[in-house]
Amino acid sequence: MRADVVVVGAGPAGLASATRLAEAGRQVALLARGNGFTHWGAGSVDVLGRVGGGPVERPLEAIDHLPEGHPYTLVGQASIREGLDWFAGFAAGAGLGHVGDPERNRGQVTAFGTLRPTCLLPEPAGGQLRGRVAVVSFGGFRDFSPALCAAGLRRAGIDATPATAPLPTWDHNRYFTGVELARAIDDAGFRRRLAPGLARAAAGAEVVVVPAVLGLNRGHEPWADLQSLVGTPLVEAATPPPSIPGLRLFAAYRARLEALSVRWQFGFPSVGVERDGDRVTAVRSEGASRLLTTRCQELVLATGGVAGNGIEANRDGSLTERVADLPVRGFDGRLAFIGDRFLGDHPLGGVGVRVDAELRPLAASGEPLLTNVRCVGGLLAGHDPTAEGSREGVALATAARVANLLAATPVR
Amino acid sequence: MTHLLETDVVVVGGGVTGVAVLRDLALRGVRAVLVERFDLGTGTSGRWHGLLHSGARYAVRDQESARECIEENTTLRRIAPHTIEDIGGLFVLLPGDDEAYADKFVEGCRASGIPTEELSQAAAHRREPLLSPDVKLAFAVPDGGIDSWSLLRSMAADAEARGCKVLVRHPLVGVERDGDRITAVRVHDAVAGQDRTIGCQWVVNAAGAWAGEVGRMARVPLTMIAGKGVMVVMASRYVRGVVNACRKPADGDIIVPQHEVAILGTTSEQVPSADDISVPPADVDRMIDMCAQMVPAIASGRVLRAFAGSRPLYKPEAPAGGDGGGDTREVSRTFTVLDHASRDGLDNMFSIVGGKLTTCRQMAEAVVDRLAERMGVTEPCRTATEVLPGADHGSHRLAEPLARVERDYAYGELLCECELVTRGQVREAVAGGLTELEDLRRRLRVGYGPCQAAFCAWRAAGMLAEARAPAQGSGDGAGPDGDREPDPLAGLERFLEERWRGQRSTIWGDQARQALLNHAIYRGIFDLHGDGVPDEAAAVTAAPTEDGGGDPTRRVGDELVGDSEGRTSSGTGA
Numbered sequence: 001m002r003a004d005v006v007v008v009g010a011g012p013a014g015l016a017s018a019t020r021l022a023e024a025g026r027q028v029a030l031l032a033r034g035n036g037f038t039h040w041g042a043g044s045v046d047v048l049g050r051v052g053g054g055p056v057e058r059p060l061e062a063i064d065h066l067p068e069g070h071p072y073t074l075v076g077q078a079s080i081r082e083g084l085d086w087f088a089g090f091a092a093g094a095g096l097g098h099v100g101d102p103e104r105n106r107g108q109v110t111a112f113g114t115l116r117p118t119c120l121l122p123e124p125a126g127g128q129l130r131g132r133v134a135v136v137s138f139g140g141f142r143d144f145s146p147a148l149c150a151a152g153l154r155r156a157g158i159d160a161t162p163a164t165a166p167l168p169t170w171d172h173n174r175y176f177t178g179v180e181l182a183r184a185i186d187d188a189g190f191r192r193r194l195a196p197g198l199a200r201a202a203a204g205a206e207v208v209v210v211p212a213v214l215g216l217n218r219g220h221e222p223w224a225d226l227q228s229l230v231g232t233p234l235v236e237a238a239t240p241p242p243s244i245p246g247l248r249l250f251a252a253y254r255a256r257l258e259a260l261s262v263r264w265q266f267g268f269p270s271v272g273v274e275r276d277g278d279r280v281t282a283v284r285s286e287g288a289s290r291l292l293t294t295r296c297q298e299l300v301l302a303t304g305g306v307a308g309n310g311i312e313a314n315r316d317g318s319l320t321e322r323v324a325d326l327p328v329r330g331f332d333g334r335l336a337f338i339g340d341r342f343l344g345d346h347p348l349g350g351v352g353v354r355v356d357a358e359l360r361p362l363a364a365s366g367e368p369l370l371t372n373v374r375c376v377g378g379l380l381a382g383h384d385p386t387a388e389g390s391r392e393g394v395a396l397a398t399a400a401r402v403a404n405l406l407a408a409t410p411v412r
Numbered sequence: 413m414t415h416l417l418e419t420d421v422v423v424v425g426g427g428v429t430g431v432a433v434l435r436d437l438a439l440r441g442v443r444a445v446l447v448e449r450f451d452l453g454t455g456t457s458g459r460w461h462g463l464l465h466s467g468a469r470y471a472v473r474d475q476e477s478a479r480e481c482i483e484e485n486t487t488l489r490r491i492a493p494h495t496i497e498d499i500g501g502l503f504v505l506l507p508g509d510d511e512a513y514a515d516k517f518v519e520g521c522r523a524s525g526i527p528t529e530e531l532s533q534a535a536a537h538r539r540e541p542l543l544s545p546d547v548k549l550a551f552a553v554p555d556g557g558i559d560s561w562s563l564l565r566s567m568a569a570d571a572e573a574r575g576c577k578v579l580v581r582h583p584l585v586g587v588e589r590d591g592d593r594i595t596a597v598r599v600h601d602a603v604a605g606q607d608r609t610i611g612c613q614w615v616v617n618a619a620g621a622w623a624g625e626v627g628r629m630a631r632v633p634l635t636m637i638a639g640k641g642v643m644v645v646m647a648s649r650y651v652r653g654v655v656n657a658c659r660k661p662a663d664g665d666i667i668v669p670q671h672e673v674a675i676l677g678t679t680s681e682q683v684p685s686a687d688d689i690s691v692p693p694a695d696v697d698r699m700i701d702m703c704a705q706m707v708p709a710i711a712s713g714r715v716l717r718a719f720a721g722s723r724p725l726y727k728p729e730a731p732a733g734g735d736g737g738g739d740t741r742e743v744s745r746t747f748t749v750l751d752h753a754s755r756d757g758l759d760n761m762f763s764i765v766g767g768k769l770t771t772c773r774q775m776a777e778a779v780v781d782r783l784a785e786r787m788g789v790t791e792p793c794r795t796a797t798e799v800l801p802g803a804d805h806g807s808h809r810l811a812e813p814l815a816r817v818e819r820d821y822a823y824g825e826l827l828c829e830c831e832l833v834t835r836g837q838v839r840e841a842v843a844g845g846l847t848e849l850e851d852l853r854r855r856l857r858v859g860y861g862p863c864q865a866a867f868c869a870w871r872a873a874g875m876l877a878e879a880r881a882p883a884q885g886s887g888d889g890a891g892p893d894g895d896r897e898p899d900p901l902a903g904l905e906r907f908l909e910e911r912w913r914g915q916r917s918t919i920w921g922d923q924a925r926q927a928l929l930n931h932a933i934y935r936g937i938f939d940l941h942g943d944g945v946p947d948e949a950a951a952v953t954a955a956p957t958e959d960g961g962g963d964p965t966r967r968v969g970d971e972l973v974g975d976s977e978g979r980t981s982s983g984t985g986a
Contacts, residue, residue: 040929042937112870112901116939142825142835145874151900162878175825238937240870307928315697315920334920335693338927342912343905343935343942348919349928386928386936 003029003263005406006283006296008270008323009310011036013377013395014302015253017402020086021300022260024407029294030262031285033269035250036308037378037391042110042238043212043245045087045120045396047080047102048072049389053345055117058104059393069382071394074357075401083396088120094252095219099126102393109209110238111144113152113160117389122245124214124223127235129153131206133160135237136198138167143178143239144211153209160209165201168193182216182244191222195229202232212236212244217251268292273299273324279372280324297372298406299324302395304378306348307386311379313337319351324373326353326361328381345387352381358405359398374402416608419445419577421783422597423616424584424626426450427457428560428567428769429724430618431578432776432795435567438574439798440784440791445576445610447599449583451851452564456620457769458854459689459721461643461677462670463654464488464496464556465770468503468528469661471520472513477746478524480771485554487773488563491799493807495562499669501555501654502531502540504547506705509659514549517658521553528553540651542707555654557670559808560769561854566800573801582608587615587630593759594630614787616779617763620724621686627763632756634763638686639723641678642695644918647714647862649810650674650707657706663695664702671810672831672861673716676703686722693917714922716862717914726765747775749782760786827875828868830861838872842879849873849907864923865911866930870938873904905942908934 007018010032018030048059056062060080063072072080084102091098098120100106107115108125113135133153135146146162153160170184184190202208214236215222227234236245257264265285274282274293282295301323303310311328312320317337318330328351331337337348353375354362363369376398378385385391421437423430426448437444448454467481489496505514521528529552536550537543543550568578579599585607586598596611617626617634627634649669657665666677676699696718704711726748747767752758764779777793784791813832825835833856841855849872852858858872859865877900919927934940 037932040932110938112938112940114901114939116937140825142827142871145871145877147877147880148870148874148900151877155899155901240867240933240937243937305928306924307932309925313920313924333693335916337924338916338919340916341942342908342931343940346928346931348924349931386932389936391936 001029001263001292002295003027004296005029005298005300006031006294007300007302008032008283009036009302009304009308009377010034010266011302011304011308011377011395012038012041012392013379013399014300015250015257016083016087016396016399017300017302017376018262019090019253019256019260020399020403021406022257022262024403026406028260028262029265029296030257031265031268031270031283031294033309034267036304038246038250038253039242041243041246041391042108042116042118043122043243043249044108044118044125044238045084045098045392046117046389047084047105047119047393049105049117051388056105059119060102067382069354071380071383071398072390073382074355074359075397079400079404080393080397083398083400084120084393086400087396090256091249091252094256095221096248096252097123097220099123108238109149109153109235111149111211111240113149113154113156115156116238119393122236122248123220124234124236125212125238125245127207127233129158129207129209129235131159132204133158133207133209134163134202134205135160135209136163136165136201137211138181138213139164140167140176141178141181141211141213142175144237149209149237161203161205163201163203165194165197168197178211178213178239178244179216179242179247182213182247185213185215185222185226186218188225191226191229195226198226199230199232202230205232207233207235209235209237211239213239216244216247219248265292270303270323275370278368278370280370283323299373300376300402300406301353301373301379302376305352305385308378311351313348321353321379324361324370326369326375327364328353345384349386350382350384352383353379354381359401374405376402416599416610417445417577418611419443420612420787421445421614421616422447422610422612423618424597425455425617425619425622426452426564426578426580427455427618427620428453428564428772429620429764429767429775430616431564431567431571432772433616433618433764433780434576434578435571436773436776436780436793436795438571438576439794440780440789442784442787442789443575444571445612446568446571446578447582447584447597447610448578448580449602451580451854452568452578453561453854455622456721456724457560457564459719460560460641460769461666461668461675462557462559463666463668463677463770464558465768466501466553466555467524467526468501468517468521468551468553468555469656469666471524471526472516472660474746475520475524477768478520478526480746480774481768482524482526482554484771484774485556487796488558488770489556489807491773491796492563492566492803494800494802494805495559495566496807497557497559497670497810498807499555499557499653501553501656502536502543503551503553503656503658504536504543504706505549505658506544507546507548509548509657511549513660514551514658518551526553540653540655540707542650542709543655544706544708547706549658551658555656557654557668558769559670562802562808565855566802569801584626584629589631589758592757594761613760614783615761616783617761618779620765621722623724623726623763623765630752630758630761632752632758632761634750634765635727636686636765637725637727638683638688639725640681640683640688640720641723642691642699642718642720643678644676644696644699644718645716646674646676646710647716647923648672648674650710650713655706657702662702664699667703667707667710671857676700676710680723683722689720689722691718691720691914691917696917714862715918716864716923718917719914724766747771747778749779751782753786827871828858828861830863830868831857833858833868835875838875842875847876849876849903850910853907859907859911862926864915864926864930865908866926866933869904869907873900873907876900876903901940905940908940909942
């Protein structure tokens with residue numbers, strides 16, 4: 001196989017990079033081991049939630065206080081704005097309108113009743129929690145506890161009451177997941193049967209918080225429809241994985257990539273590259289029974305950090321980048337990977353590949369190592385996507401930078 | 413202060429020994445109360461590899477222990493089959509091992525009455541397909557797996573059904589003496605937050621590795637040696653039965669499959685305090701490397717956690733200098749009954765020290781025989797013949813939980829896919845008064861599987877929250893309406909932090925990824941930080957201790973660490 005640009009990784013950074021490069025007229029192949037943080041995230045766009053352990057109100061201003069080598073410092077504010085603008089337009093075009101902006105953080109309600117700081121929220125998650133709030137789950141759904149959510153909201157000073165709405169009978173398994181329930185809610189008839197029970201459970205509240213399961217394949221339309229049937233604003237709370245807002249987004253990306261004729265190999269871990277001097281000429285990935293080689297002019301690595309499986313953490317404290325064996329600074333021993341508290345910070349969350357301003361990987365000496373390789377998203381050193389709440393922002397900003405850099409590269 | 417209750421015998425310690433003592437007393441018709449500082453099985457009984465000894469491990473050096481083991485192995489299979497996985501065991505000789513040891517091993521087993529059978533290489537590999545091809549000799553022995561929490565619950569339920577009482581979260585804080593007699597013990601009710609007194613005629617000190625501290629409170633000299641053993645939990649079983657190295661006991665010489673995991677054991681190191689349960693990464697590495705000699709696939713396997721337990725070793729003479737060094741394998745694993753009347757002039761207290769889980773019933777019989785004689789109780793011991801509640805289903809089989817989930821629709825929805833815990837089980841446990849995720853873990857194995865609580869913990873926390881919430885029609889069963897309602901998120905955060913402690917030395921490879929994904933869920937999605945949360949753990953566990961008479965190792969600050977590590981990362985399974 002052959003492509004102008006091979007993008008490795010189908011998380012937030014890889015999907016945005018591949019889409020933008022294809023929109024810019026490059027012939028793109030996307031190779032991915034599996035799903036990424038669309039499925040594992042909260043379904044929103046975090047830009048910068050915390051710096052130095054404290055919460056951030058205005059992400060773009062806080063970026064000035066980030067250390068040198070942070071991806072935002074490398075690509076600059078303009079790339080962040082442009083990345084988010086592009087995303088908002090793309091998502092809205094796919095029926096997944098978002099609210100919010102990078103100027104200030106808003107609170108996204110979660111299944112625990114916490115209000116996590118984020119910038120862009122899918123419309124179904126964007127409503128304000130004011131007045132009396134009913135937290136409603138659906139009968140038999142395991143993955144959302146209204147009592148837990150309401151207790152958390154009360155801790156945040158919100159007048160919240162838990163309740164459960166019965167589900168209409170439907171053709172479901174004994175244990176159903178959020179995905180199955182969301183698919184059922186895609187059906188207009190199902191929503192009509194569901195709405196009265198939901199309205200009763202809401203019991204006159206001004207806002208109803210529900211788990212983020214209101215539809216899977218119909219954009220935000222099932223949410224809007226159910227909201228009008230119930231007659232009360234519905235706010236989707238972020239649930240544990242898989243993220244249904246993330247699945248909606250993933251499906252939108254996939255449709256867009258197919259429309260752009262991007263070749264897509266899913267379930268093929270990339271395990272090596274072929275080089276010619278300081279250039280990569282091909283990527284090797286594992287097929288069902290053989291190694292596949294995809295030749296390329298440019299390579300974009302969006303394989304993620306340790307969490308995303310772009311970097312392997314070894315027993316002796318060293319770190320290995322999985323595709324091109326790029327240098328990653330490790331630790332003296334594995335105990336240094338992690339912090340004492342699980343809910344604190346972990347050095348391993350912030351490891352990555354050091355790059356120059358054009359996102360090219362650097363050798364230990366500080367010189368560019370491979371001139372036609374760009375690294376984006378969680379793979380980059382200098383940031384911890386979970387601890388600082390920057391995952392989608394870094395993905396979109398670095399994807400914007402790569403799109404600008406590579407759109408200008410003449411096709412050989 | 414009034415007496416909380418009056419009883420004939422107070423048993424101190426809720427490990428297998430104490431609970432076995434309580435059951436023995438119950439079967440002889442004696443009124444007794446057991447006091448335990450945390451929950452049943454939170455000390456050494458919950459921090460070991462889960463081996464039902466055949467005794468073969470001791471056949472060369474300590475045949476008295478070996479004989480006790482095979483005898484009790486047979487007894488436990490009769491009275492508590494439901495707690496036992498009848499998987500058998502192998503002793504394997506590797507290249508470089510001393511073949512003369514194998515001869516001594518066979519002879520020792522014969523002399524101790526332990527049936528052994530030498531297997532051909534082919535037979536050994538048929539039985540254990542992942543066994544190293546280098547294995548030179550293999551001997552089958554009647555080892556097994558035993559679930560100590562299940563055993564504890566059965567024995568405690570039996571004792572309670574016969575009128576005895578179990579008080580968990582009631583640490584002993586003092587002993588009231590009138591001359592050469594104990595008149596009462598003082599306990600701290602950690603839930604109500606106040607001290608209470610239990611008047612009693614007799615005290616049995618069954619505090620295991622902590623027996624010395626009970627001795628100090630009663631003002632009798634009693635020195636225990638803390639023998640730390642580190643164990644490593646692998647994410648799958650690897651072996652069908654127990655696999656032992658056929659050599660002088662050494663680090664990393666045993667693999668015990670248990671529930672969904674395998675446990676590699678163990679080190680043996682003398683440490684200054686039984687509360688020292690730290691796990692150096694080098695110990696983990698050594699365990700993996702040594703066990704991989706027997707089962708090579710372990711070298712590249714996924715490691716879930718590591719934990720340490722404290723062996724309750726007793727040496728009649730004080731250990732040399734207490735310098736904290738030395739290999740504690742040289743100390744006998746048999747047990748000792750101390751009658752403090754003849755030993756120390758304290759009329760009405762016995763201590764039962766040493767021993768091991770496999771011989772807990774025998775230990776109880778020995779001490780209760782002596783006690784009964786002094787009390788004038790003539791009822792003989794019946795614990796070896798009376799089967800335990802729950803024993804009628806035969807021995808535990810690995811696939812049984814799955815079979816039950818598939819067979820019995822009403823059994824419930826799964827709460828934990830790793831360990832096949834159902835919502836029905838959790839509901840029942842919550843209705844029975846459990847309020848903490850930690851208790852659910854020990855009871856139901858919530859949080860033990862490969863994902864290490866990524867999904868089950870918040871589902872269970874939700875059910876706990878529902879039980880506490882005012883009835884809102886969710887129909888999930890009413891919870892205990894206690895005077896204090898813990899914040900469900902605080903409980904969850906505490907559970908996560910405590911689980912983390914057992915993972916710290918095993919974070920690399922796939923498990924590093926799992927840890928960061930879990931972090932992305934709890935910290936990233938749910939925005940939990942664990943700060944600003946009132947730490948109830950401190951309030952619950954930091955029981956005040958008497959100065960001097962109290963426990964010098966239990967400083968409040970450290971206690972939390974020792975405790976959490978202890979009871980949480982604990983677990984035979986991991």
